[in-house]
Amino acid sequence: MSQPSPEVYERDRGMDAHNAVMRDIRAERDETYDAHEPTRVWLDEDNTPDGVKTSLTIILNTGGCRWARAGGCTMCGYVAESVEGGSVSHEALMDQIDACLEHERDNADEPAELIKIYTSGSFLDEREVPAESRRAIAETFADRERMVVESLPDFVSAAKLSEFTERGLETDVAIGLETATDRVRHDCVNKYFAFSDFEDACTEAAEAGAGVKAYLLMKPPFLAESEALDDMVSSVERCAAVDNCHTVSMNPCNVQRYTMVDELHFRGGYRPPWLWSVAAVLERTVDADAIVVSDPVGHGSDRGPHNCGECDDRVQTAIKDFDLRQDPSVFEQVSCECERTWELVLAEETAFNQPLAR
Amino acid sequence: MTDYFEVHERDGAARIGELRLDSPLRTPALADDVVRDAGSLWNRERDLLDGDDAALTILPHRAYPAGTREEVIDAFAPDYADSAAAVDGPTAAVITSDAPAAGDAADAGVDAYVLSNAQGVVGHASAFVDAVVDVRETVPADTALYLSGVATPLNVATLAYAGVDLVDAKRARVKGSQGKYLTDEGERFLEDLDELPCSCPVCQVPREEFDRAACEEHNVNALEAELRRVRRRIREGRLRDYVEGQARHEQWLTATFREFDQQYGYTEARAPVARNNELTAATGDTIRRPEIQRFAQRVSERYVNRFRNPLVLVPCSARKPYSESQSHGQFHDAIQFRAHLASMTSPIGVVPQELELTYPAQHYDTVVTGRWSEDEKEFVAEVLRRYLERNEYPRVIAHVPEDGYRDICERVEKAVDVPFEYTVEDHPTTTESIGNLMSTLDGELKYSKRERQHNTVRAIADYMLGDGAGDDLFDELNTRSRYPKLQVRDDDEELLATMVPTYGALAFTLAGARRWVDSDAPTKTVEIDAFVPQGSVLAPGVVDADDGIRVGDEVVVEGPAAFAVGRAEMHGAEMRSSTRGVAVDVRHSEEL
Numbered sequence: 001m002s003q004p005s006p007e008v009y010e011r012d013r014g015m016d017a018h019n020a021v022m023r024d025i026r027a028e029r030d031e032t033y034d035a036h037e038p039t040r041v042w043l044d045e046d047n048t049p050d051g052v053k054t055s056l057t058i059i060l061n062t063g064g065c066r067w068a069r070a071g072g073c074t075m076c077g078y079v080a081e082s083v084e085g086g087s088v089s090h091e092a093l094m095d096q097i098d099a100c101l102e103h104e105r106d107n108a109d110e111p112a113e114l115i116k117i118y119t120s121g122s123f124l125d126e127r128e129v130p131a132e133s134r135r136a137i138a139e140t141f142a143d144r145e146r147m148v149v150e151s152l153p154d155f156v157s158a159a160k161l162s163e164f165t166e167r168g169l170e171t172d173v174a175i176g177l178e179t180a181t182d183r184v185r186h187d188c189v190n191k192y193f194a195f196s197d198f199e200d201a202c203t204e205a206a207e208a209g210a211g212v213k214a215y216l217l218m219k220p221p222f223l224a225e226s227e228a229l230d231d232m233v234s235s236v237e238r239c240a241a242v243d244n245c246h247t248v249s250m251n252p253c254n255v256q257r258y259t260m261v262d263e264l265h266f267r268g269g270y271r272p273p274w275l276w277s278v279a280a281v282l283e284r285t286v287d288a289d290a291i292v293v294s295d296p297v298g299h300g301s302d303r304g305p306h307n308c309g310e311c312d313d314r315v316q317t318a319i320k321d322f323d324l325r326q327d328p329s330v331f332e333q334v335s336c337e338c339e340r341t342w343e344l345v346l347a348e349e350t351a352f353n354q355p356l357a358r
Numbered sequence: 359m360t361d362y363f364e365v366h367e368r369d370g371a372a373r374i375g376e377l378r379l380d381s382p383l384r385t386p387a388l389a390d391d392v393v394r395d396a397g398s399l400w401n402r403e404r405d406l407l408d409g410d411d412a413a414l415t416i417l418p419h420r421a422y423p424a425g426t427r428e429e430v431i432d433a434f435a436p437d438y439a440d441s442a443a444a445v446d447g448p449t450a451a452v453i454t455s456d457a458p459a460a461g462d463a464a465d466a467g468v469d470a471y472v473l474s475n476a477q478g479v480v481g482h483a484s485a486f487v488d489a490v491v492d493v494r495e496t497v498p499a500d501t502a503l504y505l506s507g508v509a510t511p512l513n514v515a516t517l518a519y520a521g522v523d524l525v526d527a528k529r530a531r532v533k534g535s536q537g538k539y540l541t542d543e544g545e546r547f548l549e550d551l552d553e554l555p556c557s558c559p560v561c562q563v564p565r566e567e568f569d570r571a572a573c574e575e576h577n578v579n580a581l582e583a584e585l586r587r588v589r590r591r592i593r594e595g596r597l598r599d600y601v602e603g604q605a606r607h608e609q610w611l612t613a614t615f616r617e618f619d620q621q622y623g624y625t626e627a628r629a630p631v632a633r634n635n636e637l638t639a640a641t642g643d644t645i646r647r648p649e650i651q652r653f654a655q656r657v658s659e660r661y662v663n664r665f666r667n668p669l670v671l672v673p674c675s676a677r678k679p680y681s682e683s684q685s686h687g688q689f690h691d692a693i694q695f696r697a698h699l700a701s702m703t704s705p706i707g708v709v710p711q712e713l714e715l716t717y718p719a720q721h722y723d724t725v726v727t728g729r730w731s732e733d734e735k736e737f738v739a740e741v742l743r744r745y746l747e748r749n750e751y752p753r754v755i756a757h758v759p760e761d762g763y764r765d766i767c768e769r770v771e772k773a774v775d776v777p778f779e780y781t782v783e784d785h786p787t788t789t790e791s792i793g794n795l796m797s798t799l800d801g802e803l804k805y806s807k808r809e810r811q812h813n814t815v816r817a818i819a820d821y822m823l824g825d826g827a828g829d830d831l832f833d834e835l836n837t838r839s840r841y842p843k844l845q846v847r848d849d850d851e852e853l854l855a856t857m858v859p860t861y862g863a864l865a866f867t868l869a870g871a872r873r874w875v876d877s878d879a880p881t882k883t884v885e886i887d888a889f890v891p892q893g894s895v896l897a898p899g900v901v902d903a904d905d906g907i908r909v910g911d912e913v914v915v916e917g918p919a920a921f922a923v924g925r926a927e928m929h930g931a932e933m934r935s936s937t938r939g940v941a942v943d944v945r946h947s948e949e950l
Binding site for chain 1: 395398400401402403416419420421422423424425426427429430432433434452472473474475476477478479481506507508528529531532535536537570571
């Protein structure tokens with residue numbers, strides 16, 4: 001990859017301002033975490049290009065995202081889930097992996113087919129995860145079918161990914177693209193790279209025989225509901241059109257502590273997206289040439305994607321069902337009176353009167 | 359330049375304005391049908407829309423929702439001045455009250471401002487008041503303020519009272535879609551209503567046929583109806599009277615107008631010095647109206663008693679002016695010009711006889727039960743104490759009844775040097791009481807009609823123009839004609855001023871105005887360009903105007919080509935920042 005590091009991008013007023021504010025907000029927190037425990041680990045099922053697979057998801061505690069230390073993304077509170085001081089030793093990282101394997105043994109009959117490793121940063125950034133640890137982890141999971149590792153596009157290289165693919169693992173890089181619209185990614189999310197960097201990363205991954213899973217963010221701050229919905233539809237379509245990007249996962253924004261989104265939400269200037277909007281994106285992009293999924297976090301709560309409170313669980317179930325089957329007819333089976341309110345919000349909400357309904 | 363919005367009438371911070379579209383819109387009003395949004399710059403570059411005289415074009419915007427920090431606002435602020443200049447037609451800029459001047463939006467030359475953090479402040483009294491005050495004191499006075507997505511039939515009167523000109527029906531519709539039925543006194547779940555409490559056309563169906571779609575329509579109708587009422591009230595100068603009652607249906611609305619009363623600088627600047635209509639004093643909040651507080655302040659700080667006679671304190675009367683009431687007629691007959699008369703009243707405080715016509719002394723109408731609240735007693739006692747500290751009397755005769763009045767007098771008596779004599783038995787107008795009043799003044803000298811008239815003119819000048827103004831302006835003074843239409847002339851019989859009976863002020867002639875300018879009394883001056891005003895001075899002609907000018911004030915108009923006198927139609931700051939509308943109603947002018 002020829003792209004420069006995050007620091008070089010920090011140059012315009014908007015980004016300076018976002019970073020200054022985010023640093024200030026993040027400074028309010030004072031928890032620290034044990035470097036020998038993973039941030040989170042859980043078992044689930046995931047839709048992959050080879051069908052639905054059992055999965056073990058690991059949020060590795062690596063000291064966190066370097067971009068977040070500069071300020072970082074306006075909605076992301078995961079940085080806080082990292083250790084104090086910033087760096088985690090190889091030994092500590094391997095202790096975390098052992099803890100995850102123990103969790104799997106305790107809770108599943110069979111080893112998961114799919115291993116997903118997120119770091120709230122970049123697994124492929126060697127200042128987060130040293131090459132030694134990365135190789136050891138590849139070896140640990142060499143007997144599984146698939147691996148997903150999270151990374152910013154900057155750090156994606158064929159050489160690093162080959163360490164996984166050469167062991168016979170179907171390997172995907174999960175890239176937090178957030179949106180295909182550079183302006184929204186830059187001004188609303190405060191992410192420094194461009195869509196072209198994502199495209200380059202897809203090419204780089206292909207060289208190692210790895211694939212790319214794009215993560216999108218539905219409704220960053222400052223966008224009205226309809227703008228957020230349109231942005232997602234076009235983003236899904238543009239991602240699906242990139243060679244080697246076979247899956248698009250859309251995360252509806254939830255309100256995380258110690259973020260700009262949290263401040264806006266607290267002051268009455270932000271509402272997470274409607275679950276109807278999530279469903280609408282999935283329905284409208286059904287022809288896109290990729291697996292399109294969404295896993296709304298905190299659905300039905302004030303701080304997560306929600307509808308009226310009556311129908312949230314039903315719509316969430318339909319979304320999860322769609323994730324596995326990719327069949328838009330699941331949405332025909334849910335309806336609620338609040339769809340009219342949502343339609344009004346789509347028609348009437350603008351950036352200057354949001355949120356129009358809670 | 360504000361080309362497409364003009365304020366026609368004012369009632370405190372509330373205004374009747376005109377959005378000058380092809381088909382003009384009278385504000386406060388719903389903006390739904392007249393707004394064109396050029397779109398957000400957060401998600402893409404936007405082309406400027408061509409100007410359209412039929413609509414208010416919202417310029418391409420960066421809207422900052424509630425909670426956006428100032429660094430971010432400053433960093434992304436678009437250049438509204440450039441885009442406004444490029445659009446030939448009515449335009450609006452989107453700003454936030456947290457940094458209303460970001461990107462020089464205040465000087466952008468737009469006709470309206472949209473408040474992007476409205477959702478965060480509506481519902482929170484102090485945040486809302488701060489937001490409106492900050493925006494209003496930053497942007498030109500003759501621009502419309504638009505709050506989108508927040509108006510309901512319940513809150514729109516208070517929004518207008520604060521100075522909001524444009525709202526929309528978006529929230530009312532959303533509420534309807536949620537099955538919430540809105541009225542000017544609240545919000546109810548449609549399913550809880552067995553009977554629809556409204557007679558708008560949509561509600562004239564059997565209850566079971568009335569669904570959420572109908573509820574949306576009803577909510578918009580109710581909002582429209584409330585806006586009509588609000589516009590009517592502003593024209594009458596009586597929006598505050600309405601809000602004091604209606605806002606009580608919702609805590610944050612009551613808190614809002616109370617918080618505005620705490621923002622004396624903002625509300626007093628916008629409160630007219632006179633109105634032709636009644637001021638209803640029906641709640642405990644009336645006492646904190648800027649008009650009331652200003653009267654009390656001027657009586658305590660500007661007025662001086664010029665009589666050498668004893669003071670008689672009497673209760674107010676329902677009939678105004680007091681001197682035309684039956685009870686005051688009896689007091690007058692008993693006093694026979696041997697004492698100076700001052701009326702004690704809630705919520706005005708103390709009204710010396712010379713100021714009985716002066717707004718709002720002859721305009722307020724209070725609720726009389728004989729039961730005084732502690733607030734009322736404390737207020738009147740404080741005004742009376744300050745009055746007696748400033749004005750020396752040989753004797754104070756308190757001809758007042760028990761309930762409240764006597765209590766107040768006794769409190770004040772302890773705090774001042776002069777002793778009080780009480781003359782009322784049972785009630786002030788009983789034969790015995792009147793007899794006491796008459797006899798207690800035995801041996802006191804009468805003052806002449808001339809003295810009474812001169813003191814009235816000088817007292818009004820003090821009240822209007824400042825401490826000492828009556829003596830400064832009228833060291834030589836002759837009064838002609840009959841009270842209350844006194845004419846003020848100098849020794850050469852030149853007319854200087856006429857007393858205006860409807861609001862107890864002086865209207866100056868050019869000679870009177872020159873005397874005012876030459877005196878030590880602070881002059882309220884409007885400086886104009888080189889023209890001779892006929893009938894009125896329009897805002898664009900104003901070069902400068904004193905901060906102290908209030909709507910209804912006498913003002914001197916001076917410019918390179920003319921000298922004139924008239925009544926202010928705007929407050930001073932508004933004259934300076936406006937580009938449309940009448941600034942001064944000119945009475946007399948002369949070419950220099």
